[in-house]
Amino acid sequence: MHEMSLCESVLQIIEQQAKAQQFAKVKTVWLEIGALSGVEPEAMHFSFEVVMQGSLADQARLEIIEMPGVAWCMPCGCEVLVQQLYDECPHCGSHQLQIVDGDQMRIKELEVE
Template sequence: MHEMSIAEGVIQLLEEQALAQQFSRVKKLWLEVGPLASVDTASLQFCFEAVSRHTLAEAAVLEIIETPGLAWCLGCETQVGIRQRFDACPDCGSYQLQVIQGDELRVKELEVD
């Protein structure tokens, strides 16, 4: 379950930013997670609650924003939606797809004190 290490990494990032930007508590956190990031969002939510105890993010609300997966199809030269890596193009069936969006896992916004 790599979601635990992801949650720990988020806490570490928050602590680094708290020092740099001089805040003491995180009230709300928005994370963008794409379907190609291979993250189980329910597990990430659970892990974040566990690792945030006794930290500046204790009792913080974690909002997960799920972004769509998008790829550029070299076969039909169009942008298409995908749900997982190695999907075929839904328009032409080609497997020559370049991922444009959907593999992100990033902090989008914070609400802090």
């Protein structure tokens, strides 16, 4: 379950920002998670609760914003939405797609005290 290590990285970033921006408690964390990132939202929620216990984000709410996968089709030049890494272009049927968005995870926003 790599979501646990992802949550540990999120906590490290939160702690760094708390030190830099002088806040003591996190109430809500918004994460943007791409459809192609390989991150399972349910596992992320579970891992978040476990990892944040006893930290400045203990009892914080996790809000996940799911981002679509976007790819550029090399043969027809269209930008298309994809659900999986090896989807085909809905316009021309090609599998020569270059992922341009939706394969990442990032902290979008923090609500802090």
